[in-house]
Amino acid sequence: MQSYNEKYDEFKYEIITETEDGKLKQIYWNIAFGLQEVDNLKPSEYMIDLAIENIHGKKSYNDVESEISAYYDKKPEINKNLNEQEADIVSVRLVQLLSDKSFRFDYNTYRIYHKYLFDGLDIGISKKYIGNFRDYNISKSEPVLNGATVAYTNHLLIKDTLEYDFNEEKCYDYLNKSTDEIISHIATFTSNIWQVHPFGEGNTRTTALFIQKYIQYLGLGEMNNEIFKDNSRYFRNALVRANFRDISKGVYEDNNYLYKFFSNLLIETNYELNEEELFITKNEVSL
Incomplete structure (x- = not known):
């Protein structure tokens, strides 16, 4: 018969510790490094060495972040590679969040993820916009659109648009939906919140993190x-194609590319994710 203390101990919270599964850690690091390529960033050799030590259980995530932060703090400003610094710091923070099973579905979590990933980094925008919605309008010349831009949400409408998208998603019932319906729906929701582009920079990496956490949360x-x-650039360009139209040239929003990506992600289909297919020809779009 159990003693009172033994019974009581069964109801205590357990501290969640970092996984010891090296293979799982390798996946997290691969995702984190791969996502940096969305913005043409690559981790430093030192960061790769630290990641390997983490995978082999020699250093914790906290150890890695402390050491890589100290590495850049000691470097004179003139010798800092800001692109590598961003790739390194954001990568370890992505790994930490991917490994954490906690999640809350709301647009404030989306915003907080942006703050956590980019806090303290020079990503080409004022520090006041890290973790905060932009208060200015943006455009971006896209190679896959021959220099045209997606029509991103007006800054005055960001909060209301995200609130609408998240409320609609909360009301969606996944029960008794076919696999095809679920994939299409996840792709559309991802496309919708990415199109808002609530942040000045770092939108795709923040969206990719949030969606992976959300899918995990949905079970x-x-x-x-x-x-x-291996396909982070395809992912971003598929989002671009899902949110661009030029009716005068017969070009419309196309979710097919994003569907292929999520189908490979969720049910391991073997669609070829060929970036060349995402490009529209020069005579298809007015610049």
Whole structure:
């Protein structure tokens, strides 16, 4: 018979510790490094060495972040590679959040993820916009659109638009939906919140993190997360194509590319994710 103390101990919270599964850690690091390529960033050799030590259980995530932060703090400003610094710091923070099972579905979490990933970094915008919605309008010349831009949400409408998208998603019932319907729906929701582009920079990486956490939270099964490692640029350009139209040239929003990506992610189909297919020809779009 259990003693009172033994029974009581069964109801205590357990501290969640970092996984010791090296293979799982390798996946997280692959995703994190792969996502940096969205902005043409690559981690430093030192960061890769620290990641390997983490995978082999020699250093914790906190150890890695402390050491990489100290590494850049000691460097004279003139010798700092800001692109590598961003890739390194954001990568370890992505890994920490991917490994954490906690999640809350709301647009404030989306905003907080942006703050956590980019806090203290020079990503080309004022520090006041890290973790805060932009108060200015933006455009971006896209190679896949021959220099045209997606029509991003007006800054005055960001909060209301995200609130609407998140409320609509909360009301969506995944029960008794076919696999095809679920994939299409996840792709559309991802496309919608990305199109808002609430932040001055770092939108795609923040969206990719949020969606992976959300899918995990929904319990839709094991994701083939390696897709993000090798196809992060495809992911971003598929989002671009899902949110661009030029009716005068017969070009409309196309979710097919994003559907292929999420199908490979969620049910491990073998769609070829060919970036060349995402490009429209010069005579298809007015600049």
